[in-house]
Amino acid sequence: MKVLVINAGSSSIKYQLYGMPGAEVLAKGLVERIGEPTSRLVHSRGDDSAILEEAVANHEAAMELILRVLVQPGGTIEDLSEIEAVGHRVVHGGEEFTGSVIIDDRVLASIERFAELAPLHNPHNLVGIRAAMRKLAGTPQVACFDTAFHTSIPKVAHMYALPYELYERHRVRRYGFHGTSHRYVARRAAAMLGRDKYDLNAITCHLGNGCSIAAVRKGRSVDTSMGFTPLEGLVMGTRAGDFDPAILFYLADKGYDLARLNGLCNKKSGLLGISGVSNDMRTLEKHAEDGDERAKLAIEMFCYRVRKYIGAYSAVLDSVDAVVFTGGIGENSALVRELTCRDLAHLGIVLDPKANGQAGGRESAVSASESRVRVLVIPTNEEQAIARDAFELVGGKSEHGAKGRSVEYDRQER
Numbered sequence: 001m002k003v004l005v006i007n008a009g010s011s012s013i014k015y016q017l018y019g020m021p022g023a024e025v026l027a028k029g030l031v032e033r034i035g036e037p038t039s040r041l042v043h044s045r046g047d048d049s050a051i052l053e054e055a056v057a058n059h060e061a062a063m064e065l066i067l068r069v070l071v072q073p074g075g076t077i078e079d080l081s082e083i084e085a086v087g088h089r090v091v092h093g094g095e096e097f098t099g100s101v102i103i104d105d106r107v108l109a110s111i112e113r114f115a116e117l118a119p120l121h122n123p124h125n126l127v128g129i130r131a132a133m134r135k136l137a138g139t140p141q142v143a144c145f146d147t148a149f150h151t152s153i154p155k156v157a158h159m160y161a162l163p164y165e166l167y168e169r170h171r172v173r174r175y176g177f178h179g180t181s182h183r184y185v186a187r188r189a190a191a192m193l194g195r196d197k198y199d200l201n202a203i204t205c206h207l208g209n210g211c212s213i214a215a216v217r218k219g220r221s222v223d224t225s226m227g228f229t230p231l232e233g234l235v236m237g238t239r240a241g242d243f244d245p246a247i248l249f250y251l252a253d254k255g256y257d258l259a260r261l262n263g264l265c266n267k268k269s270g271l272l273g274i275s276g277v278s279n280d281m282r283t284l285e286k287h288a289e290d291g292d293e294r295a296k297l298a299i300e301m302f303c304y305r306v307r308k309y310i311g312a313y314s315a316v317l318d319s320v321d322a323v324v325f326t327g328g329i330g331e332n333s334a335l336v337r338e339l340t341c342r343d344l345a346h347l348g349i350v351l352d353p354k355a356n357g358q359a360g361g362r363e364s365a366v367s368a369s370e371s372r373v374r375v376l377v378i379p380t381n382e383e384q385a386i387a388r389d390a391f392e393l394v395g396g397k398s399e400h401g402a403k404g405r406s407v408e409y410d411r412q413e414r
């Protein structure tokens with residue numbers, strides 16, 4: 001069975017075609033700069049890749065182009081009917097979606113309703129879904145939500161200590177994001193350690209341009225650092241993470257308007273804001289090596305914040321079996337893992353410097369033999385997780401779930 005995975009953003013659509021159940025990537029690519037005269041498609045199949053430069057007016061046209069490339073003579077498939085399911089990444093599923101679902105009118109309406117909570121993402125995800133529904137009419141479409149894995153977070157952890165009516169009237173609470181990634185690496189960690197997926201306590205650190213950390217108890221998320229929006233928590237590429245919100249009132253008094261404050265917190269802070277050089281960890285590591293003090297400070301602050309959360313989540317969990325590093329930084333930066341885990345022996349976390357130095361781009365254990373907590377590097381693969389959910393739902397391979405609802409639905413406890 002072939003499953004097409006779609007990740008639609010504001011001006012791009014990423015796609016991967018999977019052969020299931022083996023999760024073999026048959027083809028993948030990206031249409032970028034949609035709506036601009038310079039838009040283009042980058043398509044790859046095995047080691048071959050091709051770039052097609054042509055104006056792509058909108059998401060509908062982008063979907064059409066993707067499907068055309070997949071079935072072109074000598075292409076990956078002969079006929080679109082070979083695609084038996086489409087899996088879509090959707091950022092916000094509110095409190096409603098605790099797992100992936102087959103999309104129907106009710107689901108579409110909910111995704112639209114939650115656009116209020118994720119105005120930068122859900123509308124684009126919806127456009128991608130609608131375009132795929134029109135181009136592949138009759139093919140089941142599945143939504144996989146970034147928030148779903150975190151719907152198991154108990155109220156004590158997902159509520160803010162703000163007036164309760166803000167939750168009742170405006171649904172202000174912690175939702176968390178990157179859930180598909182946290183779920184994927186938690187499941188892989190269980191497999192690597194030979195444990196059942198519902199028998200693992202882990203702290204999963206997704207460190208990329210966006211960063212979040214999750215406390216996973218017995219396979220379920222019980223806390224996470226991103227909150228009502230992805231701004232909260234760790235230091236990120238351009239987002240500040242945790243800071244005193246009164247700073248915003250103070251700056252507003254000084255004449256900063258809402259748009260400027262928003263841009264400041266989301267686009268000009270984090271690694272970029274501290275270093276003044278870049279939001280990119282690789283670049284900062286080079287600058288730090290050359291003696292740039294602010295680049296060094298940015299890296300140290302980044303790691304310090306992750307350490308603080310590892311400490312906090314060690315307190316949240318009864319015991320910790322594994323700390324997992326994933327995302328572009330978590331997977332590739334030995335320095336970040338080293339600075340983060342340094343002097344955490346009192347929490348049972350001890351790195352093996354050699355294993356840590358050699359890890360990168362593949363699953364590996366980087367903890368020392370005496371480390372009570374296993375420290376793992378696991379490349380994330382959200383697309384594969386989406387493909388598996390779509391396969392499970394549409395292929396009717398659900399172990400426990402009612403048809404149309406993923407396994408996670410039945411396992412969630414609120």
Ligand code: AMP
Nearest residue numbers: 208209210280281282327328329332333
């Ligand atoms: P992501 O958003 O998951 O693609 O991650 C992007 C981040 O990963 C950027 O800050 C990159 O600089 C960082 N990154 C990728 N490769 C490396 C590497 N080899 N060393 C340090 N950081 C890296």
